[in-house]
Amino acid sequence: MLTCKKATHLMSASLDRPLNRRERFTLRLHLLLCRGCRAFREQIGLLREISAGFARWRDGGRE
Amino acid sequence: MSSAAELIAGFRPQMLKFARLQLQDDAAGEDAVQEAIEAALAGLDRFAGRAALKTWLFTILRHKIIDLLRERGRSVQISSLEREDEDMDAAFDALFSASEHWRPDSRPQPWADPHAALEQRQFWLVFETCLEALPARTARVFMMREFLGLETDEICSTLALTSSHCHVILHRARAGLRQCLTRGWFGSEPAPC
Numbered sequence: 001m002l003t004c005k006k007a008t009h010l011m012s013a014s015l016d017r018p019l020n021r022r023e024r025f026t027l028r029l030h031l032l033l034c035r036g037c038r039a040f041r042e043q044i045g046l047l048r049e050i051s052a053g054f055a056r057w058r059d060g061g062r063e
Numbered sequence: 064m065s066s067a068a069e070l071i072a073g074f075r076p077q078m079l080k081f082a083r084l085q086l087q088d089d090a091a092g093e094d095a096v097q098e099a100i101e102a103a104l105a106g107l108d109r110f111a112g113r114a115a116l117k118t119w120l121f122t123i124l125r126h127k128i129i130d131l132l133r134e135r136g137r138s139v140q141i142s143s144l145e146r147e148d149e150d151m152d153a154a155f156d157a158l159f160s161a162s163e164h165w166r167p168d169s170r171p172q173p174w175a176d177p178h179a180a181l182e183q184r185q186f187w188l189v190f191e192t193c194l195e196a197l198p199a200r201t202a203r204v205f206m207m208r209e210f211l212g213l214e215t216d217e218i219c220s221t222l223a224l225t226s227s228h229c230h231v232i233l234h235r236a237r238a239g240l241r242q243c244l245t246r247g248w249f250g251s252e253p254a255p256c
Contacts, residue, residue, distance in 0.1 A: 003163030005156075012234035016208070016215045036170035043245075044237040046177050050190060050244075051209035057187045 002030040004037055011041045015048065067107055070116055071100055078124050086128060095131060099124040147198035148235065155238050171241075174249040186248055193243035197236055204229065205236035 002010070010019060010027045019027065031038055057063075075096060083092035102123050103116075158169040165171070180186040194202055200222075207218045219229040 003159075004165050005159050005163040008238060009230070009234050012237050013230050015237075016230060016233060034165075036165040039171035039173050040241070043171065043174060043241045046174070047237055047240055048209055050177075050181065051205075053181050054187055054190050054194075055210045057184075058191075062187070063184065 002026045004030075004034060007031070007034070007037045008040055011037070012044060015044065067116065068104060071103055071120060074117060074120055075100065078120065081121070082124060082128055086131060091131060095124060095127045099127050102127075148201065151198065151201070151235055151239050154242065155235070158242075171245075174245070177249075180248060189247045190240075190244065193240050193247060196243060197239055201232055201236045201239070204232045205240075208233060 007027060007030045010023055013019065013023075014027070031041065078096045078099065079092060082095045083089055086092050086095065099120065103120050158166060160166050174180075194206075197205065204218055204222065204224075207213045207221075208215065213221075215226060215229050215233070218224075219226050222229075224232070
C-alpha cells in the first residue's frame with residue numbers, strides 16, 4: 001500500500017512525466033481510499049492554473 | 064638569502080592590506096599572508112631581483128586568496144541552499160505521522176472556491192509572497208516549469224541536475240506553495256475529515 005507521502009511524490013511527478021502502469025494503478029487505488037490525497041492532487045493541479053494566471057497578472061501591470 | 068627574507072618581511076604590511084581587503088576578514092587575511100610568505104621562503108631560489116620578488120609574492124598570495132574565496136563560496140552557498148531545502152522538507156514531513164499518512168490535523172481539506180480567488184488582486188499578492196518565500200533554486204525550477212512551460216528534461220540539463228533531483232525540487236515547490244496558500248489565503252486546515 002502506497003503511503004500518503006509517497007503518493008504526493010507520484011502526484012507531483014504526474015504533472016511532469018507520464019506515470020508507468022504500476023504507478024498509475026497504485027496511485028489510483030490510493031486516491032480512491034484517501035480524501036486528503038485527493039485534495040492534495042486537486043490543489044497542486046490548481047497551482048499550474050494559478051501560475052499561469054499569476055504570470056498574466058504580473059505581465060499585465062499587476063492590476 | 065637573509066636579505067631576501069628581509070625584503071619579503073618588508074612587503075608584509077602591503078600584502079596584509081591586500082588580503083584583508085579581498086577576504087573581508089582580518090584573521091583569514093593574516094593566515095593567507097603567512098602561508099604565502101612561507102611558500103615564498105620555501106621556494107626562495109626561484110626568483111631574481113626585487114621587482115620579480117614582489118610580483119611573485121603577490122601571485123602566491125592571490126592564489127591563496129582565490130582558493131579561500133572559492134572554498135568559502137562553495138561552503139556558504141551549498142550549506143545555505145541545503146538548509147533552506149531542509150527547512151522546507153521538515154515542514155512537509157511534519158504533516159505526516161510516522162507511518163507516512165496525513166496526521167489528522169494536517170490532512171489537506173478542499174480549498175473553498177479557488178476560482179473566485181483568481182479574480183482578486185489580493186490573492187496574487189499572497190501567491191507572490193509564497194513564491195518569494197521559496198528557496199531561490201526551488202523557485203527557479205518551479206518558474207521554469209510553470210511560467211515558461213519548459214519540459215523537466217530541459218530544466219534538468221540547463222541546471223545540471225539529475226532528473227530525479229528535478230522531480231524532488233518540483234515536488235518541494237508544489238508542496239510548499241500549497242501549504243503557503245492554505246495558510247495565507249484559504250484558511251487553516253480544520254481537523255475533521
